[in-house]
Amino acid sequence: MASEMPQRSGRAGLVAAVVVVVVALGLALTSVFAGGAIVNDLGLAGGQKTAWKNGTPQKAPPAVLAAMDAQAPVPTQGGVASALQPLLSVPQLGPHITASVVDVSTGQTIYSSEPDAAMTPASTTKLVTAAAALAARGPAYRIETRVVAGAQPGEVVLxxxxDPTLAVFPTSYYPGAARIDDLAKQVKEALGGQAPTRVTxxxxxxxxxxxxPGWDADATTGGSGAVMTPIMTEGGRQKQxxxxxxxxKPDLQAAQAFASALGVPxxxxxxxxxxxGAKELGKVQSAPMARMVEFMLQESDNVLADALARQVALAKSQPASFxxxxxxxxxxxxxxxxxxxGYGxxxxxxxxxxxxxxxxLLTAVLAMAARADRGDLHTIFSGLPVAAYSGTLATRFLKADQGGSAAGLVRAKTGTLTGVNSLAGVVVDADGRTLAFAFMADQTTNADQAVVALDRVAAALAACGCH
Structure with missing residues (x-):
């Protein structure tokens, strides 16, 4: 399968604890950046982090923990190896797993196993897409959808x-999305009393x-993705x-939704x-790139990810294709x-x-995003799901024997395909040091067991003083 559908389970009694410790990572990262303004932009302190659930922003808790000591000791390579290698060698992760652990503040490699190997990344790919989109377009960039006058009387051209996020549902799935009905209203006003008769x-x-290329057969039919077209409503979804x-045919459906709003059959x-050179009749803009990246990472939204990769192509004067x-x-x-x-x-x-x-590459992206001079990449951190709290990690790290000790202390992007499990993100260790990690297994046989095994590795890194 090509999806990352979470397994739903109860988490009563845990959330209250998680919403306190989740701030620890944000405040630990505070020491990495130069000044409070940058932290606020990141959304990592003062309750600014946004957690998304089914398209709805969830308010995060206020900061309640003290910032970490900037002089927190860096774990030793030998100490980290002793803590992680037994967990990386379990049969649940299969015969081939690669790893990279980097100190975020210095960029120093703390642990690695085949760090340059070309691995199937699954959805951890989205970290790279996020970095490229933010760097190429900038965090404030918005995608425009325009309407112009057609060549024939009564014709308007969409x-x-x-932008795959155009809204038609009463409450849009994508926060801050432009609305089709708003665009239609602009066009009606621009046309005055002339009624449009045709939409191109x-x-x-x-x-x-x-x-x-290489997509599973259910990629566009299983609910996790869609045929990629340059205009869609709600990511091509039929329901919210x-x-x-x-x-x-998401583009045809979007055009028909626009036509309906205009009163065109x-x-x-x-x-x-x-x-x-046609006259412009109206235009709308997407949410800023930073917000789209944040949502894409939180919810592992495949359609949005592939749309943003095409924005990178357009920014670099490449064809907007895969x-x-x-x-x-x-x-x-x-x-x-x-x-x-290993890039491919x-x-x-x-x-x-x-x-x-x-x-x-994954840990290098995370370490670069933490640099004070890379404010354009900081949204990557606020977009990362938080263990046992938000996004694709909301139902993970829930039990003590499944990495539960790291609830709220791990922010990471998940990756799941049949036979492939990966996890890449950041964690605050027991000494308060912020580490970036990537663990990638490409020969797993039981996805549920592999997920738990990876979570245990991340939890061990969080618990590690490792001197």
Missing amino acids: VAGG YDVSIYTGSGTG QKYSQRYP ANAVAAGNAPS EGGAAATKSVLEGLGLPVT LVDGSGFSRNDKLSPA
């Missing part, structure tokens, strides 16, 4: 810009296939649910191209000075079994 939709900004079925909607997004992402990573040995992405979501990344 010009796709690559221009999707020429994208090229190539709408499904990625995370794993809702998606429309088989569905049979008067067709694909086409906008005339050169191939163009992958090439542009590599170019941005190289420009940032990140290690691309073919999509931005991690859906593809053909994707390859190294654990060293």
Whole structure:
């Protein structure tokens, strides 16, 4: 399977504890950054962190813990190896697992096992996509969807810009999304008393296939993804649910939804191209790139991830396709000075079994995002799910024998495909040191057992003084 559908379980009695200790990581990271303003931008202190659940922002707790000592000792390589190697060698993780652990403040490698190996990353790919999108477009960038006058009387042209989040539900699935009905209202006002009779939709900004190479057969039908088109409503969802079925032609459906808002019948909607220099009748903008990245990481949203990879392509003057997004992402990573040995992405979501990344690249991305001079990347931290509290980690780290001691202390991106399990993020160890980690197993046979095994490794790192 190509999805990361969480297993639902009760967590009564745990959340109160988690919402206190979750602040520890945010305040530990405070010592990494220069000044409170940066921390506020990160959303890591003062209750600014946003947790998302099924498209709804959940208010986080206020800061209640003291910041860590900036002189907290760095764990030794031998100490970390002694703590992690037995847990990384368990049969639940299969015969092949790679690892990288880095001290966030210094960039020093604390532990590694085949750190440059080309591994199937699954959804940990989204960390790389997030970094590339933020670096290429900037945190404040918004994707525009425009409408222009058509060549024929009564014709209006909906010009796709690559925004998959356009809202049609009463409450949009994506926070801050632009609304189709708002766009239609603008067009009606621009036309005055003239009633539109035809809607053309221009999707020429994208090229190539709408499904990625190496995607599983259920990638666009199982509720975790959609055929990639440059205009969609609600990520192609038919219902306001995370794993809702998606429309088989999301661009056509979006155009028909826009036509309906204008009072134009569905049979008067067709694909086409906008005339050169046509008069603009209206436009709307997506939420800022920083917010889209945050939501994409929290909820592991595959459609949003692949849409953002195409924004990287457009920013780097590459074709807005799977191939163009992958090439542009590599170019941005190289420009940032990140290690691309083992890089072989073919999509931005991690859906593809053909994707390859190294654990060293993942920890390098996390360490760079913590630098005071990389404010454009700080949203990566506020977007990471928190153990036993938010996003794709909300139902993990819940029990003592499943890494529960690290509840609230681990922020990480999960990755799951059949036979592949990965976890990459940041953790505060027992001495208050902030560490970035990536653990990647590509020959697992039981996903549930592999998930628990990875959580135990992360919990051991959180408990480690390791001198």
